Every structure is written in C-alpha cells, then in structure tokens.
Amino acid sequence: MPSLGSIRRSFAPWNDAAAKPYIAFENVTKKFGDFTAVDKLSLAIYEREFFALLGASGCGKSTLLRMLAGFEEPSAGRILLDGQDLAGIPPYRRPVNMMFQSYALFPHMTVEQNIAFGLKQDRMPKAEIAERVASMLKLVRLGEFARRKPHQLSGGQRQRVALARSLAKRPKVLLLDEPLGALDKKLREETQFELMDLQHELGLTFIVVTHDQEEAMTMADRIAIMDKGEVMQVATPADIYEAPATRFVADFVGTVNLFEGKVADMSGDAGRILGADGFGLRVDNLAGAKNGARAWFAVRPEKIAISAVKPADEGLNAIEGEVWDIAYLGDMTIYHVRLEDGRIVRTSSVNSRRASDEQLTWHDRAWISFRPDAGIVLTR
Amino acid sequence: MTPASSPTSENRALRRLSSLVAGRLVIAIPYAWLLVLFLVPFFIVFKISLSETAIAMPPYSPAFSFIHGIAGLWAEVKKLGFDNYVWLTQDNLYLFSYLSSVKIAAISTLLTLVFGYPIAYGIARAPSTLRATLLMMVILPFWTSFLIRVYAWIGILKPEGLLNQLLLWLHVIHEPLIILNTSKAVYIGIVYSYLPFMVLPLYSTLEKMDHTLIEAAEDLGCTPVSAFWKITFRLSLPGIVAGCLLVFIPAVGEFVIPDLLGGSHTLMIGKTLWNEFFENRDWPVASAVAIILLLILVVPIVYFQQAQARAEEAGR
Amino acid sequence: MNGRKWSRFNIVSVTLGFAFLYLPIVLLVIYSFNASRLVTVWAGFSTKWYVALLTDTAMQNAAWVTLRVALISASVATVLGTMAAIALVRYTRFRGRLLFSAMIYAPLVMPDVIIGLSLLLLFVAVGLDRGFFTIVLAHITFSMCFVAVVVQSRLLTFDRSLEEAAMDLGAPPVKTFFLITLPIIMPAVVSGWMLAFTLSLDDLVVASFASGPGATTLPMKIYSQVRLGVTPEINAVCTILIAIVTTGVVIASIVNKRREVRRLRDEQAARRG
Numbered sequence: 001m002p003s004l005g006s007i008r009r010s011f012a013p014w015n016d017a018a019a020k021p022y023i024a025f026e027n028v029t030k031k032f033g034d035f036t037a038v039d040k041l042s043l044a045i046y047e048r049e050f051f052a053l054l055g056a057s058g059c060g061k062s063t064l065l066r067m068l069a070g071f072e073e074p075s076a077g078r079i080l081l082d083g084q085d086l087a088g089i090p091p092y093r094r095p096v097n098m099m100f101q102s103y104a105l106f107p108h109m110t111v112e113q114n115i116a117f118g119l120k121q122d123r124m125p126k127a128e129i130a131e132r133v134a135s136m137l138k139l140v141r142l143g144e145f146a147r148r149k150p151h152q153l154s155g156g157q158r159q160r161v162a163l164a165r166s167l168a169k170r171p172k173v174l175l176l177d178e179p180l181g182a183l184d185k186k187l188r189e190e191t192q193f194e195l196m197d198l199q200h201e202l203g204l205t206f207i208v209v210t211h212d213q214e215e216a217m218t219m220a221d222r223i224a225i226m227d228k229g230e231v232m233q234v235a236t237p238a239d240i241y242e243a244p245a246t247r248f249v250a251d252f253v254g255t256v257n258l259f260e261g262k263v264a265d266m267s268g269d270a271g272r273i274l275g276a277d278g279f280g281l282r283v284d285n286l287a288g289a290k291n292g293a294r295a296w297f298a299v300r301p302e303k304i305a306i307s308a309v310k311p312a313d314e315g316l317n318a319i320e321g322e323v324w325d326i327a328y329l330g331d332m333t334i335y336h337v338r339l340e341d342g343r344i345v346r347t348s349s350v351n352s353r354r355a356s357d358e359q360l361t362w363h364d365r366a367w368i369s370f371r372p373d374a375g376i377v378l379t380r
Numbered sequence: 381m382t383p384a385s386s387p388t389s390e391n392r393a394l395r396r397l398s399s400l401v402a403g404r405l406v407i408a409i410p411y412a413w414l415l416v417l418f419l420v421p422f423f424i425v426f427k428i429s430l431s432e433t434a435i436a437m438p439p440y441s442p443a444f445s446f447i448h449g450i451a452g453l454w455a456e457v458k459k460l461g462f463d464n465y466v467w468l469t470q471d472n473l474y475l476f477s478y479l480s481s482v483k484i485a486a487i488s489t490l491l492t493l494v495f496g497y498p499i500a501y502g503i504a505r506a507p508s509t510l511r512a513t514l515l516m517m518v519i520l521p522f523w524t525s526f527l528i529r530v531y532a533w534i535g536i537l538k539p540e541g542l543l544n545q546l547l548l549w550l551h552v553i554h555e556p557l558i559i560l561n562t563s564k565a566v567y568i569g570i571v572y573s574y575l576p577f578m579v580l581p582l583y584s585t586l587e588k589m590d591h592t593l594i595e596a597a598e599d600l601g602c603t604p605v606s607a608f609w610k611i612t613f614r615l616s617l618p619g620i621v622a623g624c625l626l627v628f629i630p631a632v633g634e635f636v637i638p639d640l641l642g643g644s645h646t647l648m649i650g651k652t653l654w655n656e657f658f659e660n661r662d663w664p665v666a667s668a669v670a671i672i673l674l675l676i677l678v679v680p681i682v683y684f685q686q687a688q689a690r691a692e693e694a695g696r
Numbered sequence: 697m698n699g700r701k702w703s704r705f706n707i708v709s710v711t712l713g714f715a716f717l718y719l720p721i722v723l724l725v726i727y728s729f730n731a732s733r734l735v736t737v738w739a740g741f742s743t744k745w746y747v748a749l750l751t752d753t754a755m756q757n758a759a760w761v762t763l764r765v766a767l768i769s770a771s772v773a774t775v776l777g778t779m780a781a782i783a784l785v786r787y788t789r790f791r792g793r794l795l796f797s798a799m800i801y802a803p804l805v806m807p808d809v810i811i812g813l814s815l816l817l818l819f820v821a822v823g824l825d826r827g828f829f830t831i832v833l834a835h836i837t838f839s840m841c842f843v844a845v846v847v848q849s850r851l852l853t854f855d856r857s858l859e860e861a862a863m864d865l866g867a868p869p870v871k872t873f874f875l876i877t878l879p880i881i882m883p884a885v886v887s888g889w890m891l892a893f894t895l896s897l898d899d900l901v902v903a904s905f906a907s908g909p910g911a912t913t914l915p916m917k918i919y920s921q922v923r924l925g926v927t928p929e930i931n932a933v934c935t936i937l938i939a940i941v942t943t944g945v946v947i948a949s950i951v952n953k954r955r956e957v958r959r960l961r962d963e964q965a966a967r968r969g
Contacts, residue, residue: 071860091863104861108879117875121866152962169865402870407790410780410840414799417837421814424821495716498709505706514710516949521717523945525898527915527922528934532720535727535926542723575717626805633807635901640922650809657813657905667817670810677807685801692784692852 012236013046014222020083022047022205023068023173028077030063030229037063039229040077050199050206052220054213054253060229061209065175068207069098082172092121097171101178103162105150111137111161112146118169136164139198156187163195167202174199176208180215192218213253217241225249241300246380250298257304257345258378259297263289270372273297276341281317284373299375304347304368306335308360311369318369321345323360335360337368422674429464429667464668474652474669478676481649484563484638485631488570492578492627493620495571500582500619501612504589515583522576530569530640537565537641561643569637570627578623585619586612618687625684629677649673721938728931745932755933758917761828762897765913769835770892776836777843777892778885784844785851803841811838812905819906826908834906835896842895843888850884883952890948894941 013019021044030038038060045051053061066072068079070091079086086094097118106114115136119129137143140160150158159179166174179195180188196219199206210216216223217237225232225240225248232252233245244250247258259281261273269287272280273295281297289295305311311318324344325336334348345368360366468474503514521529536542537560544556559565589612597607635650642648649669657666728746732739749755780800787793803811815834819826858880862872878885900915907913914933921930 069860069864071863090868091860092866092868094864096864098861098864100857100861102855102857104855104857106858106862106876106880117862117867118865121871149962151959152966154966157966165861165865403787406779407783407787407796410776410783410844411792411796411799413776413837413840414780414796417815417818417833418799418803418811419795421818424817425810425814428817495713498705499713502702502706502710502713505702506710507702512953516945517714518717520942520945521721523894523941524721524938525915525934525941527898527900527918528724528937529720531918531922531926531930531934532724534922536720536723538926572716572720575713579713629805630807633809635807635809636919650807653809653813654901663817666813670813673807674810677805681802681805684805685798688801689797692848 011048011221013049014044019046021045021080022049022082023207024080025064026078026080028064028067028074028079030060030067030072031075036229038067038074041229041231043224043231043234045205045207047205048203050196050219050221051208052216052223053207053209053226054216054223055211055226056252057211059226061226062177064226065098065177065207065209068173069096069175070094095171096173096175097166097169098175098177099162099166099179101181103150103158103182105158105161105165107150110147110149111142111153114150114161115165115168118165122169132168136168139167140164155183156191159183159191163198167198167204171204173205173207176206178210179208180212181210188215195219217253225252227252243376244298244378247296247298247378250376250378255301255346257299257301257375259299259375261295261297263291263293263295263377266291273377279319282315282372283375283377284371286377289377289379293379296378297375298378299370301334301346301348302332302350303374304345304370306337306347306349306360307367307369308364310367313369316369316371318367319345320365320367323362323364323366326360326362335366337366425667425670428664429671430462431664464664465672467665468668468672473647474649474672477647477649477652478672480563480647481632481634482676484566484570484646484648485628485634488567488574488631489624489628491567492571492574493624496575496578496582496623497620499575500579500586503579503583504586511587518576518579518583526573527636529573530636533565533569533572533641534560537568560641561645563642563646565641565643566638566646566648569641570631570634573637574627574631577626581622581626582616582619585616589615622684622687625680625687629680629684632677633673724931725935725938728928728935730928730931733928745928746936748929749932749936752929754912755914755917758912758914761911762914765828765831765835765903766893766896769832769839769896770889772832773836773840773892774843774885774889777840777888778847780840780844781847781851784848800841800844803838804845806838808899808901809905812902815902816905826906827910828907830906830908831903831911831913834902835892835899838902839892839895842891843885846888846891847881847884850881854881887948890944897937897941 023043023045025041025043028038028041029036041060041064043064053064055061063072067074068081068086070086070089073087081095106117109117112133115133116129119132124132133146134143137146140163142157142160142164145153145157145161150161153161159182163179176195180191183191192215195206208216208219217240220237222234222236223240224234227248233240233249235243235245240249240253244253244256250256250258259273259275261275261281263271263286264274264280265272266286266289270282270284271286271289271291273283274280283297286295310320319339321337321339323335324338325334327334330351332348332350334346337345337347339345347368499518503511503518506514534541538544539556539558539560541560543559544553547553548556559568593611593615594607597611598604602610633650633653634648635654638646638648638651639654642651650673653666653669653673656662656669727738729741729743730738731742731744780796783790784797784800790796812834815830815837816826819830819833824830854877858876859872862876863869867875898915899913900919903913904916904919907916914937918930918933921927
C-alpha cells in the first residue's frame with residue numbers, strides 16, 4: 001500500500017507479520033442485560049503503540065477500556081496482555097493503570113499522597129516512594145504544588161496530577177479515558193503534544209478513548225473507529241482519513257462528499273461511476289469493484305476546487321452549480337455548491353493569500369472540479 | 381491443564397469468595413439485627429395480643445409454648461382467642477381513641493402544612509447567603525429534646541400561664557382562656573413539634589424549583605396567584621406528600637403531647653396504649669391496641685416507603 | 697429558585713415561623729432563672745435552681761445513664777447504619793432487599809409506643825433483664841435506620857470512579873473502602889452519629905418500655921417530675937440540655953461553614969492560576 005498523507009512512519013509493527021501483539025482482544029463480547037455493549041470484537045495492539053479508540057458515546061469504547069482495566073469481565077471471549085489471559089485477575093493485580101475521565105483524584109489527599117497511593121499499595125520502601133513521587137512531579141512540572149489538595153488546583157493541573165498518579169507505578173499499559181475532555185480548547189491542544197512526547201519518552205503503550213477525532217488524529221499511531229460495539233476500521237490517522245473503509249468511517253471522520261452511482265467502463269483500475277442523472281465521474285481507483293455494482297465516490301471538501309469558469313483540463317471531473325452558502329473561517333473558506341439535481345457539495349479552499357482574485361458570492365454560477373484520484377471508491 | 385486447576389480460575393474463585401464474604405456481611409449484619417429487634421417483636425406482639433391476661437410477671441399467660449411438642453402446641457392454639465380484640469370493640473374507649481387519634485393527627489397535619497408552607501417558601505426565596513442559616517434555624521429545635529419543647533408549652537398555655545397573662549394585659553380577653561388540657565393544646569403541640577418535619581421536605585422541593593417557570597407562566601398571561609397554584613403548588617406536591625406523611629404517621633401514635641398537654645379528656649391511642657400497659661398492666665390488651673394501630677398505619681407507611689424508594693431511585 | 701424576590705410576605709412568614717419555633721424555648725430558659733417557685737410569676741433573677749441541681753444526685757445519675765446510653769448506642773448504630781446504607785446503595789439486587797429497605801424506612805415513622813412495646817415483649821420473651829443494656833439495644837435499633845438514611849443519601853452522590861481508581865492503583869476492595877470511601881463520606885457518618893446521639897438523648901417512650909427498675913434516663917426522670925407540675929428546677933435542667941445541644945450543633949455548623957468558605961476560596965485561587 002502506498003503511504004498516504006504527509007507523514008512517513010518508521011514505527012509500524014502492525015505491518016510486520018512477525019511482530020506479536022502486546023494486547024489482544026479475541027472475540028470479546030460484553031452484555032449488560034439485553035444490551036450488547038461490545039460485540040465479538042477482536043483487536044491487536046502493539047507494544048509502545050499510541051492507540052486510540054474513537055467513537056460516539058455509547059459505542060462501547062469505554063467498556064472495552066474498562067474490561068482491560070478489570071472493572072468489567074467479558075461475557076465471552078478473552079483478553080490477552082503480553083500473552084497472559086487476564087480473565088479473573090482483579091483490577092488491583094493488573095499491570096495496567098488508568099487515567100479517569102473525571103480524574104478521580106482522592107479529594108482528601110494531597111497531590112503527593114495521590115501520586116504515592118499506588119506505590120504504597122505495592123509496599124515500596126518509603127525512600128523509593130519519595131524519590132519516585134519527586135520524579136513524577138518533575139515530569140508533570142508540579143513540584144511546587146506537592147502539598148496542595150486537588151480542589152486547590154486548576155483543571156489543567158488536576159489533569160497532570162491524574163496523569164502522574166497513573167504513571168507512577170510504571171504500568172505496562174496506560175489507559176486514558178477521555179483524558180483531555182475536561183480541558184478548554186487551547187489547553188487541550190497543548191496537552192495533546194505533551195502526552196505524545198511523554199509516551200515517546202517513557203516508551204509505554206497508551207490506549208486512549210476519545211470522541212474527539214482531532215484529538216485521536218493528532219496523538220495516535222493507529223485509530224480504531226467503533227460503532228455499536230464493533231470495530232469499523234483500524235488504521236493510521238492518514239489511512240482513516242484518506243482511505244476510509246466504509247461510508248460510516250468516511251462520514252465519521254471529517255467531512256465528505258459522497259457521489260453515489262454504478263460502476264461502468266472499467267479498464268484496469270480506472271473507470272466511471274454513473275450517477276442516477278446519467279452523469280459519469282471519472283475515477284482512478286476501482287480496484288476490487290465490478291461493472292454494474294453500486295458504489296460511492298467519497299471526496300473530501302479540500303480536494304475539490306471551485307472556480308467561476310469551467311477548468312480547461314479535460315482530465316478533471318467538473319460539475320456546474322450555484323453557490324448556495326459561504327462560510328469564511330479565516331484560514332479557509334467553505335463553499336456549499338448546489339448542483340442541478342439539488343445535491344449540495346461542500347468544498348473548502350485555503351486562503352493562502354490575503355485577497356482572493358476570485359470573488360464568488362451567493363447565487364453565482366460556479367464550477368466544482370476534482371481529479372479522478374481525489375477520492376476513494378467505497379462499496380459499503 | 382483443566383480449567384479448575386488453572387491459576388486464573390483459582391484467582392477468580394478466590395476473589396469472588398472474598399468479595400462475596402465482605403458483601404454478605406455488610407448486608408447480613410444489619411439485616412439480622414433488624415429482623416431480630418424490629419420484625420420478630422411484631423410477631424411476639426401479635427402472639428401476646430391473642431393470649432389471656434394474668435396477674436403475674438410477665439402479666440400474661442403465654443399463648444404458645446414449645447415444651448409440650450406439636451401436640452401441646454395444637455392444644456395451645458385451640459386455646460388462642462381473639463377475646464382481646466372483641467374486648468376492644470365492646471369498650472367505646474378504644475374506638476373513640478382510634479377515631480380521635482386519626483382526627484387529631486389529620487387536622488394537625490393540615491395545620492402544620494398551612495403554617496409550614498409559607499415558612500418553607502420564604503426560606504426558599506431568601507437570598508442564598510441567608511438560606512443555609514435559616515435552614516439550620518429550622519433544624520435546630522429538632523435537635524433539642526422533644527420532651528422539653530412540649531413541656532415548654534405547659535407554662536405558656538396554663539390558665540395562669542404566659543399567654544393568658546399577655547392577653548389579659550392587652551385587654552383582648554377578660555377571662556383566662558382554657559387551652560391546656562384540651563385538644564386545642566394538642567393541636568398546638570403537634571404543629572409546634574412537627575413543624576421542621578414539614579418544612580424540610582417542602583423546602584427541598586421548592587428550592588430545586590426553577591423560578592423562570594413562574595416567569596414563563598406570568599409571561600404567558602397567568603396572574604401571580606394563579607401562577608402560584610398552577611406551577612409552584614403543583615410542582616411542590618411530592619414535598620407536600622412527604623411532609624404530611626412525616627407528620628401524620630407518628631402523630632397518630634403520639635404519646636407525649638396528648639399526655640402532657642391534652643389532659644384526661646383528650647383521647648389518643650398512644651396514650652391509651654401507654655395507660656393499658658403501665659397502669660392497668662394488661663399486656664395482651666395493650667398488644668391488641670398496638671396491632672390495630674399498626675393496621676391503621678400500614679397504608680400510609682407503605683406509601684411513605686414507596687415515596688422514599690422512588691426518591692432513592694431518582695438519586696441513583 | 698433563581699431570579700427570586702424576597703417579598704415582604706416571605707420575610708413576615710419566616711419571621712413569624714421562627715418566633716413560633718423559638719419563643720417557647722426562650723421563655724423556658726428565662727424562667728429557669730426565676731427566683732419564684734411559681735414558674736409563671738417573675739420574681740427576680742436567681743441561679744438557685746441550678747445550685748439545687750448540684751445536690752440532686754438522682755437527676756445527676758439519670759443524666760449519666762443517658763449520656764452513656766447515647767454514646768454507646770450512637771456509636772453502634774453508626775456502624776450498623778453505615779453498613780445498611782452500603783447494602784442499600786451498592787447491592788441493588790439481593791434476596792429480601794425489599795424487606796430490608798422496608799425495615800430501614802418503617803422505624804423512621806413508626807410511633808414510639810409500638811417500637812417500645814414490641815421491644816419490651818421481645819426482651820421479656822427471651823428472658824433478658826431489662827435495664828441499661830436493653831435501652832441501648834432499643835436505641836441502636838431505631839437510630840441505625842436514621843443513620844442509614846443520612847449515609848445513604850451521601851453514598852448516592854459518591855463518585856464511584858474514585859474507588860475504581862484506588863483499585864486500579866492496587867488497593868483491594870476492603871482496603872479501598874477504608875482508605876477512600878470512608879474518609880470521603882465521613883462528614884455524613886459523623887452527622888449520622890450526631891443524629892443518633894440526640895435521638896437517644898431525647899427518647900422517653902422507647903426507653904420507658906425498654907428499661908427496668910435499675911435504669912432511669914434523664915427524659916424519664918424529667919417526665920416523672922413534669923407530671924407533678926412545672927418546676928423551675930426542671931426548667932434549669934432543660935436549659936442546660938438546650939445549651940449543650942445548641943452549642944454542639946452551632947459549633948458543628950460553623951466548622952462546616954468555615955470549611956466550605958475555605959474550599960470556595962481555594963477553588964477560586966486555583967482557577968486564577
């Protein structure tokens with residue numbers, strides 16, 4: 001598979017057939033009464049990986065994390081950590097630690113005592129505890145707050161205490177349940193990079209649960225998209241975005257325009273997708289599709305150009321429409337273009353110059369155009 | 381390796397066992413305590429209510445004894461009778477006690493509601509800085525002895541007491557009012573003693589209420605008075621029900637208030653039971669009185685429990 | 697209620713309500729300093745009734761019995777009530793749960809005469825000598841239910857992820873309870889204890905049934921004297937009791953309020969950075 005997106009990765013054990021998964025979910029099912037939270041799910045996560053579980057609330061991602069931590073037992077299937085079946089091992093004996101969404105800082109203990117809590121449970125000698133706590137405090141830059149109680153800290157400081165506490169025991173795996181959910185936007189962006197650096201520095205395996213796709217895209221080596229207790233796709237952020245496996249994934253991550261039609265005129269990987277209105281889109285990547293099959297061509301808004309006149313290049317797909325809505329966002333402008341049949345196509349263009357020479361406005365006639373390889377053909 | 385001998389399933393079994401033991405104990409100890417000291421005694425009361433009075437210590441002859449085995453037991457059962465209950469229906473004293481207890485409790489519950497509502501409403505609308513203090517002031521008398529608070533009224537309500545002194549001095553009346561040792565004093569005593577029980581649940585529903593609801597109603601054309609009835613009053617109904625039950629149920633069986641303030645003419649069942657027990661030393665009749673009182677209260681108590689369970693569910 | 701106006705009607709009803717609640721107690725306290733034996737005729741200030749109490753050994757004995765009963769029964773009731781609250785909140789399904797919750801809520805409203813009579817008959821049936829010990833048993837039985845309700849309402853709002861975090865960090869369940877849960881719910885447990893203590897201190901009816909010739913509690917002693925009429929000496933005893941309880945409650949609430957204020961200030965400071 002060609003490398004998609006702009007990042008070249010050297011760390012990719014999932015492409016290495018010889019690599020052994022560090023954590024393996026094997027056909028795991030979890031039922032709460034009649035409700036199936038996780039449905040025959042299998043997943044492999046590798047050592048030192050930063051892995052994200054991304055999905056809407058109620059998709060089963062938190063249940064998955066809680067089963068790994070030991071707060072829930074699977075109804076069926078097994079979970080392996082470094083080859084060992086975790087069944088029956090209570091949370092207090094598992095070599096994983098969790099950072100809770102609410103942080104769950106013990107309100108009656110100081111920052112120091114919170115961080116030392118796990119170490120005390122292991123009966124670590126006092127001197128060692130003090131040393132470890134000091135180094136954790138330094139790691140999260142909270143040295144001067146050691147004697148404070150949680151309620152005397154700001155949101156960002158609490159988040160870092162929670163992180164330090166869950167890292168203090170040097171767990172094999174750190175589980176993070178919506179770790180940045182309670183922070184405001186600016187702090188969240190800063191912290192994302194801090195978490196990545198920390199993970200890299202400590203060489204740990206991180207599994208993060210989030211509903212924020214930007215957060216998952218930023219931090220994770222790989223993302224698992226979950227829906228209704230099932231994994232829809234596991235891939236790198238670039239693959240998820242550029243090569244989604246299904247319409248659900250394409251639509252869930254980012255914005256997408258879907259052109260529905262039937263596959264026709266296949267020659268090699270190239271061919272056409274014929275819409276109901278008879279309009280044919282030239283597409284380049286029909287591998288695996290069959291003539292006459294139903295298919296969707298998924299194109300991201302930023303890969304569609306908009307212009308007042310028809311582009312000269314005959315190799316492009318070009319469709320005429322009317323400018324329906326314009327949203328100026330500063331760094332980019334989003335256009336909604338209404339086609340003849342009433343469909344709305346979204347495009348976005350980066351405002352790389354301060355003044356644009358193309359002054360499109362509401363109800364102008366406009367052409368949208370994109371290359372045959374700008375999108376991906378989906379059959380599901 | 382068979383599943384039974386694998387270390388993980390052993391672990392699982394051990395963990396189940398230890399958490400099961402801890403969980404069981406947390407339930408079992410208070411459960412056993414309440415079974416033995418709360419539930420079982422009711423059956424004993426019932427049993428004794430079926431036995432005969434005897435002049436002895438204890439002053440009843442047991443209705444069952446297990447020394448004679450099954451045959452003996454059967455012989456005993458045949459001797460059992462509802463004589464005490466028949467006795468209760470024959471003597472008007474008991475019927476009147478029951479009726480007047482329910483009547484006094486009902487009227488004083490209503491009075492408590494009428495007095496309590498404006499207080500709860502006033503506190504709920506007080507500035508938030510003041511509310512906690514006001515609430516504490518409502519609770520404070522509840523912490524001081526019930527007996528003392530009832531006793532305090534004797535000195536006030538007596539014919540030569542402080543209330544009459546004041547009214548005579550103000551020339552409102554020319555003869556002292558006779559309040560003490562009448563049912564009026566009992567009403568005052570119940571309203572006074574149980575007021576916090578009414579105000580607290582009322583306050584907690586009123587406090588939670590969103591004032592913009594009233595504004596919305598007035599915006600839509602309600603007068604303040606009808607907005608109060610249609611919105612505030614309706615939404616505070618759960619608090620009203622809880623408050624009324626908290627006052628009514630114990631008031632029916634109240635002993636101290638009718639005894640100290642009601643005099644000999646005010647009949648209430650709690651007092652009758654007390655007298656039957658301590659003065660006539662007729663334990664079986666006292667037990668029968670208790671059983672009937674319990675039967676009267678079963679419906680409101682069950683209703684109260686369901687309201688509590690609903691509140692508990694809502695809080696979960 | 698937000699966006700409120702504290703109307704004149706509200707102020708008047710609250711003021712009148714408090715006058716009604718407090719005037720009788722205030723009068724009782726004032727007349728405990730009356731020089732006259734006639735309680736309702738003011739004859740000048742005097743503390744002689746308090747002095748008289750110093751030599752009233754019967755009253756002092758009763759006070760001592762009451763204090764011991766209250767201390768022991770409140771402490772046991774707090775343990776049992778806390779366990780019951782945990783059972784109610786944490787174990788939503790077990791056999792007989794309905795009966796259990798019924799037995800917790802029923803004593804809250806059950807008339808004292810019924811509780812007293814039924815316990816007395818139990819003690820007689822099992823041949824237990826009535827006295828100090830039986831009063832303690834009786835008081836534990838009804839006050840544990842009040843403790844259970846107080847602790848239960850705190851547990852319902854308890855953030856379970858704190859316990860999960862402790863277990864995640866290596867603390868087994870029982871240890872988690874003592875290191876995390878109990879310290880956090882402690883204020884509720886303490887107010888449960890205080891409630892149980894005052895309930896025991898107050899109780900006349902149940903104690904009268906449950907006690908024997910050997911043990912007389914203060915309420916029983918006060919009651920037997922009150923039946924003979926209002927005396928300044930009783931007023932003095934009552935005043936002392938009121939003073940003790942009021943001081944306790946006021947101190948407790950000031951401590952609470954201080955803690956709350958400090959907490960708010962800390963939180964504001966933390967938000968500023």
